[in-house]
Amino acid sequence: xxxxxxxxxxxxxxxxxxxxxxxxxxxxxxxxxxxxxxxxxxxxxxxxxxxxxxxxxxxxxxxxxxxxxxxxxxxxxxxxxxxxxxxxxxxxxxxxxxxxxxxxxxxxxxxxxxxxxxxxxxxxxxxxxxxxxxxxxxxxxxxxxxxxxxxxxxxxxxxxxxxxxxxxxxxxxxxxxxxxxxxxxxxxxxxxxxxxxxxxxxxxxxxxxxxxxxxxxxxxxxxxxxxxxxxxxxxxxxxxxxxxxxxxxxxxxxxxxxxxxxxxxxxxxxxxxxxxxxxxxxxxxxxxxxxxxxxxxxxxxxxxxxxxxxxxxxxxxxxxxxxxxxxxxxxxxxxxxxxxxxxxxxxxxxxxxxxxxxxxxxxxxxxxxxxxxxxxxxxxxxxxxxxxxxxxxxxxxxxxxxxxxxxxxxxxxxxxxxxxxxxxxxxxxxxxxx
Amino acid sequence: xxxxxxxxxxxxxxxxxxxxxxxxxxxxxxxxxxxxxxxxxxxxxxxxxxxxxxxxxxxxxxxxxxxxxxxxxxxxxxxxxxxxxxxxxxxxxxxxxxxxxxxxxxxxxxxxxxxxxxxxxxxxxxxxxxxxxxxxxxxxxxxxxxxxxxxxxxxxxxxxxxxxxxxxxxxxxxxxxxxxxxxxxxxxxxxxxxxxxxxxxxxxxxxxxxxxxxxxxxxxxxxxxxxxxxxxxxxxxxxxxxxxxxxxxxxxxxxxxxx
Numbered sequence: 148x149x150x151x152x153x154x155x156x157x158x159x160x161x162x163x164x165x166x167x168x169x170x171x172x173x174x175x176x177x178x179x180x181x182x183x184x185x186x187x188x189x190x191x192x193x194x195x196x197x198x199x200x201x202x203x204x205x206x207x208x209x210x211x212x213x214x215x216x217x218x219x220x221x222x223x224x225x226x227x228x229x230x231x232x233x234x235x236x237x238x239x240x241x242x243x244x245x246x247x248x249x250x251x252x253x254x255x256x257x258x259x260x261x262x263x264x265x266x267x268x269x270x271x272x273x274x275x276x277x278x279x280x281x282x283x284x285x286x287x288x289x290x291x292x293x294x295x296x297x298x299x300x301x302x303x304x305x306x307x308x309x310x311x312x313x314x315x316x317x318x319x320x321x322x323x324x325x326x327x328x329x330x331x332x333x334x335x336x337x338x339x340x341x342x343x344x345x346x347x348x349x350x351x352x353x354x355x356x357x358x359x360x361x362x363x364x365x366x367x368x369x370x371x372x373x374x375x376x377x378x379x380x381x382x383x384x385x386x387x388x389x390x391x392x393x394x395x396x397x398x399x400x401x402x403x404x405x406x407x408x409x410x411x412x413x414x415x416x417x418x419x420x421x422x423x424x425x426x427x428x429x430x431x432x433x434x435x436x437x438x439x440x441x442x443x444x445x446x447x448x449x450x451x452x453x454x455x456x457x458x459x460x461x462x463x464x465x466x467x468x469x470x471x472x473x474x475x476x477x478x479x480x481x482x483x484x485x486x487x488x489x490x491x492x493x494x495x496x497x498x499x500x501x502x503x504x505x506x507x508x509x510x511x512x513x514x515x516x517x518x519x520x521x522x523x524x525x526x527x528x529x530x531x532x533x534x535x536x537x538x539x540x541x542x543x544x545x546x547x548x549x550x551x552x553x554x555x556x557x558x559x560x561x562x563x564x565x566x567x568x569x570x571x572x573x574x575x576x577x578x579x580x581x
Numbered sequence: 582x583x584x585x586x587x588x589x590x591x592x593x594x595x596x597x598x599x600x601x602x603x604x605x606x607x608x609x610x611x612x613x614x615x616x617x618x619x620x621x622x623x624x625x626x627x628x629x630x631x632x633x634x635x636x637x638x639x640x641x642x643x644x645x646x647x648x649x650x651x652x653x654x655x656x657x658x659x660x661x662x663x664x665x666x667x668x669x670x671x672x673x674x675x676x677x678x679x680x681x682x683x684x685x686x687x688x689x690x691x692x693x694x695x696x697x698x699x700x701x702x703x704x705x706x707x708x709x710x711x712x713x714x715x716x717x718x719x720x721x722x723x724x725x726x727x728x729x730x731x732x733x734x735x736x737x738x739x740x741x742x743x744x745x746x747x748x749x750x751x752x753x754x755x756x757x758x759x760x761x762x763x764x765x766x767x768x769x770x771x772x773x774x775x776x777x778x779x780x781x782x783x784x785x786x787x788x789x790x791x792x793x794x795x796x797x798x799x800x801x802x803x804x805x806x807x808x809x810x811x812x813x814x815x816x817x818x819x820x821x822x823x824x825x826x827x828x829x830x831x832x833x834x835x836x837x838x839x840x
Contacts, residue, residue, distance in 0.1 A: 535638070
C-alpha cells in the first residue's frame with residue numbers, strides 16, 4: 148500500500164511538472180496539453196486490481212526514486228546502435244533531442260524528418276491534424292501524462308507518393324539512473340507514400356529508468372509503413388508504451404516488435420482501420436529471463452470491411468520471467484469480408500517461467516474469416532527427431548529449435564544489421580550458435 | 582547389386598514395436614548387405630513407415646522385442662543422433678519446416694556434427710559453401726535454397742530434393758527413404774531418383790519404403806518385400822513390384838490367407 152501511495156506521488160510530481168512547462172507558441176497544442184493534463188489529474192494509477200493490468204505490477208514506481216533527468220553534457224557512445232543502412236537517424240538522449248548524434252541525411256523532396264518540437268513551430272500544418280489525434284489519452288493515465296508533457300519527439304512526414312527505401316532510425320537512449328523520460332514519435336505517410344521506421348529504445352548501464360513512450364502512425368490511403376520496434380532498456384527499467392496506428396483505405400502497416408529489456412515492460416498497440424481493404428501484419432517477440440515481465444496488449448480494430456490482419460506473437464521465457472499477451476480483435480458491424488488471424492506461441496524454458504495469453508475476439512459482422520490460437524509449451528517432438536536424425540544431440544537440437552522459434556520473427560525485420568544483432572540476442576537466450 | 586559375400590549392413594531379427602500401447606510391428610526379419618537396394622512395399626497401415634522410424638529411433642515408438650544390428654552394432658541401444666553419426670540416414674516422408682534457420686546453416690551444422698562424430702574434419706562456412714553448391718548440382722537445386730529457411734515454403738518436390746541433398750552430404754552407409762516419391766511430379770521424381778542412383782555404391786545400401794511401384798521404374802531394387810499387418814509376407818525380385826502395380830495388394834493378402 149505504501150508503495151502504491153508513493154507511486155501516486157511520483158505521478159503527481161510528473162503531472163505538476165507538466166503544469167509547470169512553458170506553454171508552446173502553438174495555441175492548439177497548449178489546448179491539447181491542457182486537456183491531457185486534466186485527464187492525468189483525474190485518472191488513477193492502474194494496479195493489478197484493474198483487469199487490464201492484472202498481471203503487470205508497476206509498483207516499482209513507488210520503490211525507485213524516479214526523477215526528471217538532469218541536464219548534462221556527457222555524450223553517450225551510440226556506435227553499437229548505429230544502423231549502417233539508415234542514413235536518417237533521430238537520437239534522443241534521456242528524452243532530449245541530440246542534434247550532434249542525429250543524422251538528417253541529404254534533403255529529399257517531400258520527406259520531413261526533425262525534432263517534433265521544431266516541426267510544431269515550423270510546419271504546424273503537417274502536425275496539427277495528427278498529433279494527439281490518434282493515441283487516446285482519455286482513459287489512459289500514461290498516455291495522458293505523455294501528452295500533457297509533449298514538447299519533443301521524433302517527427303517523420305512523407306508527402307504523397309514519396310517512397311523512401313532506406314530505413315529511418317529513431318533512437319531513444321537512456322543514460323541516467325532513475326531518469327523519467329517521456330518520448331513521442333509521430334509518423335505521417337500521405338497517400339501512396341512508403342517507408343520503414345525503426346523505433347529503438349535503448350538503456351545504457353544497469354540502473355532503473357522509466358520510459359513513458361507514445362507513438363502515433365498515420366497511414367493514408369495506399370501508403371505502406373513498415374514499423375520495427377525494439378525495446379532493449381536496462382534490466383532494471385520500467386518501460387510503458389502505447390502505439391496508435393490509423394490506416395486509411397488500402398493502406399499497409401507491417402510491424403515487428405521485439406522486447407528484450409526492462410524489468411517491467413508494457414506495450415499497447417492499437418491499429419484502427421479507417422477505410423476498406425487495409426493490410427496489417429503484427430509480429431511480436433518477447434525474449435525474457437530472470438524476473439522480467441513483458442506485457443503486450445494489442446487491439447486490431449476492423450472498423451471497415453475487407454481488411455486483412457495477420458498477427459503472430461511469440462515469447463521465449465526463461466528463469467522466473469513472466470510474459471503476458473492480450474490480443475483483441477474487433478470486427479465492427481458492417482466490416483464484412485474481414486480476414487483476421489491471430490496466433491500466440493509461447494515457449495517456456497524453465498519450470499518457473501510463466502505465460503498468460505488471452506485472445507479476445509469480438510465480431511459483429513457475419514461474413515468474416517477470423518481465427519485465433521494459442522500454444523504454451525514445449526518443442527515439437529517431430530522437429531526434435533528430425534534434427535537428431537541429422538546427427539544433432541538432444542541439447543543442440545533443442546537450442547536450435549528455440550533459436551528458430553525466435554528467429555522466425557527477427558528474420559522478418561527488413562533491416563539486415565538490426566536483424567543480425569537481434570539474432571545474436573536470440574542465440575544467447577537459446578544458448579546456441581550457428 | 583546382389584553380392585552374397587558383401588558385408589551385412591543391417592540385420593533385423595524378430596523386431597516388434599508399438600506406439601501408444603498398440604502393437605504395429607509384429608516380428609520383422611530383414612537382412613541388407615552392402616550394395617543392395619531393397620524396396621519395402623505394402624498397403625497403408627501395414628507398418629512400413631513405422632519400421633523406418635523405429636530404425637531411426639523415433640521416440641514415439643517403443644521397441645518391444647527383437648534385435649537390430651547395424652554393421653554389427655546394437656542399433657537399438659544407440660540414440661538417434663548416434664545412429665546418424667554411425668551412418669544411418671532417414672529420408673522423411675514429411676520433412677519438417679524450420680522457419681528462422683537458413684538451410685545453409687542447418688546443412689552445415691548437420692554435416693559438421695556428423696563429420697566430427699566420425700572423427701573427420703569439419704568444414705568452415707566458406708569451404709562448406711563450395712561443397713554444398715557442388716552437391717546441389719546433382720539434384721538440380723538452385724543455390725537460392727541455401728538462403729531460405731529449412732523446408733519453409735518449399736514445394737513437395739523441393740522438400741524431397743532437400744532430403745536427398747542431406748543424404749548426399751551425410752554419406753550414409755544405409756539410407757532409408759520413406760515415401761520419397763509421394764507428392765512428386767514426374768520431373769521431380771526423375772531428378773530425385775537420379776540423385777539416389779548416383780549415391781548408391783557397392784559399399785552402402787538403400788531401403789526404399791514406398792506404396793507405389795512408380796519410384797521403382799527409376800531405382801531398380803534387388804529385393805521387393807511386401808509388408809502387411811506388421812510383418813513381411815512376401816519377398817521376391819523386382820518383378821513382384823510390377824505384379825503389385827498390375828494386380829494391387831489384395832491377391833497377395835488372399836494368397837496369404839489361403840495358405
